[in-house]
Amino acid sequence: MSAQLAVLAALDWDLPYWAVTLIKVLVAALLVPTTALILGIVFLFKIMSWMQSRLGPQEAGPKGLLQLLADGVKFLQKEDVIPERADRFAFKVAPMIVLVSTFLLYVIIPAGPDPAVIADLPTGIFFALAVSSLSVIGVLMAGWASANKYALMGGIRAAGQLIAYELPMVLAVVGVIIQAGTLNMNGIVVAQANFKLFGDVGPGIPFIITQLPMFLIFLAAMQAELTQPPFDMPVAESELVSGYQVEYTGFRFLFFFLAEFATAFAFGAIASVLFLGGWYLPGLDVNSEWFWLIGPAVLFAKIMLVSFLIFWFRFTYPRLREDQLQRLAWKWLIPISLVWLAVTAVFKVVM
Secondary structure, eight states: OOHHHHHHHTSOTTSOHHHHHHHHHHHHHHHHHHHHHHHIIIIIIIIHHHHTTSOOOOSSSGGGTTHHHHHHHHHHHSOOOOOTTSOHHHHHHHHHHHHHHHHHHGGGOOSSSTTSSSOOOTTHHHHHHHHHTHHHHHHHHHHHHTTOHHHHHHHHHHHHHHHHHHHHHHHHHHHHHHHHTOSOHHHHHHHHHTOOSSTTOSSOOOTTTTOHHHHHHHHHHHHHHTTOTTSOGGGOHHHHTTGGGTTOOHHHHHHHHHHHHHHHHHHHHHHHHHHSOTTOOTTSOTTOTTHHHHHHHHHHHHHHHHHHHHHHHHHHSOOOOHHHHHHIIIIIIHHHHHHHHHHHHHHHHHO
16 A cells, blocks of 8 residues: 555554544545556556557656656646536536545555554445445446436446446455455454464465455456456447547546546455455564554555556457446356355355
8 A cells, every 4th residue: 555554554643533534534535646646657558558569658757657647737727518418517526426436445445454544444345345336326427417328328338337247246255254254354354364274384375365266256346347448338439439438528537537547446455455465464473563664565566466467457358248248247257256155155164
């Protein structure tokens, strides 16, 4: 995670409650654009250009590292155009709902032992799955309020896609919850630190060893939730121009861009916590004070690894048809996740 959360964890908690809450909210607000910039620069520009044997942006800043900042300034300078027949209120609010949904995901991501988390909720992963669904409302509002048939089709596609892939995502998470015995995000990290595959020998083992099928299903569902290729039918340029985003310009379009990449980072963090041990590093005592310092760095490294997989799939596979997308979810991902869920439950009871 970000070094900002390491600083947050080291604060003197004798501060009044309102001051601590304000600091945590500001940290989360800074994380959303910062993480979006990190993923955009590293993967969208540099890794993608490397995979496609080209240079990528080179002019804005050293090696083109300031290109996204230049693009952001450009979007902020553009005119805020609202279609004449659009529902003005819904059109304006839709990008904000999507961005707020992303912001809420960061609330429960632990960058280290408590209190290096904005809200250490007992039902943290349940909260994350719930607020991630709010983006569907924003997307539908954007598609309907634009008064554009391509935008409406994109919004309907997005709603159908997100609803279909929320089920395999939830089932993949349930497998981890059964094994960890808790919904708390830090509790899941500690459960992995104490999990031994054979007796009590060796360091803690991350759940990806026993939940590999669920990890792969979670990655596929993440890709669909982010509407990234090969699941980018809601914004398919060759079919729908730009889908539910077609009428947006200026800072409102920038909100959609920030939400997409910041959500990718947040989902990468959630996957890292659920399957890769989060801020825990095997070989160290989970109660070690070192995790106040190295925890955010360990989590960040795991997030970048998961993000590499996300963008690797994005740059590699062609867009699926709508029927192929639904078939993959209902005929493959959901049945496989149910079978592995039963296997996990049996082993949990037996062992």
